Amino acid sequence: DTGVSQDPRHKITKRGQNVTFRCDPISEHNRLYWYRQTLGQGPEFLTYFQNEAQLEKSRLLSDRFSAERPKGSFSTLEIQRTEQGDSAMYLCASSSSGRGGDTQYFGPGTRLTVL
Amino acid sequence: RKEVEQDPGPFNVPEGATVAFNCTYSNSASQSFFWYRQDCRKEPKLLMSVYSSGNEDGRFTAQLNRASQYISLLIRDSKLSDSATYLCVVNSFNKFYFGSGTKLNVKP
Numbered sequence: 001d002t003g004v005s006q007d008p009r010h011k012i013t014k015r016g017q018n019v020t021f022r023c024d025p026i027s028e029h030n031r032l033y034w035y036r037q038t039l040g041q042g043p044e045f046l047t048y049f050q051n052e053a054q055l056e057k058s059r060l061l062s063d064r065f066s067a068e069r070p071k072g073s074f075s076t077l078e079i080q081r082t083e084q085g086d087s088a089m090y091l092c093a094s095s096s097s098g099r100g101g102d103t104q105y106f107g108p109g110t111r112l113t114v115l
Numbered sequence: 116r117k118e119v120e121q122d123p124g125p126f127n128v129p130e131g132a133t134v135a136f137n138c139t140y141s142n143s144a145s146q147s148f149f150w151y152r153q154d155c156r157k158e159p160k161l162l163m164s165v166y167s168s169g170n171e172d173g174r175f176t177a178q179l180n181r182a183s184q185y186i187s188l189l190i191r192d193s194k195l196s197d198s199a200t201y202l203c204v205v206n207s208f209n210k211f212y213f214g215s216g217t218k219l220n221v222k223p
Contacts, residue, residue, distance in 0.1 A: 031209070041216075042119075042215045044213070045212065091158060091159075102146075102147050102209075103164065106160070107158060
């Protein structure tokens, strides 16, 4: 499978715990995006990488959230001291900066439940 | 004001019907536009890009009106399998803004 993959697919945690999610983009894609989606809403932009550089961060990304893409390939999103309001689907998408490159391809998401 | 606004629906239509969805966006400098389809508890999947000249892909036709900052999607001859949420997406300087989606239910 050469699509975007995310791990884990589901995560249940207790409030106050830290969680980390991983995204593996399509291999030739240099752009990687993280989104959060709650029920009845469209995905909300969190952050965006071009290669290893984090170029944009949303105001939604509080200081409890951090994302990395150390080698310009896979990315991790960490949430520290989780709160119940963090419960959502976290989606990763990748695209290429080349011709036709603004088409994003999404992974299956990680569904986070904070108890 | 939200960057992208859509009517949430639901649109309940019989098989074979033609249905149209609309979307408006707030940033006149937005560069590219898309419709994505999202099935329940699944990830969004690209349906089609939207060009100023309008474009068609089988039963689906998308239109962009930059002057009015308005995007549309027309689905002809609806199938049961078209039931899903349709997301309007606008790219403004590599930030992608999604509408809340329009839910379509196609009934036999």
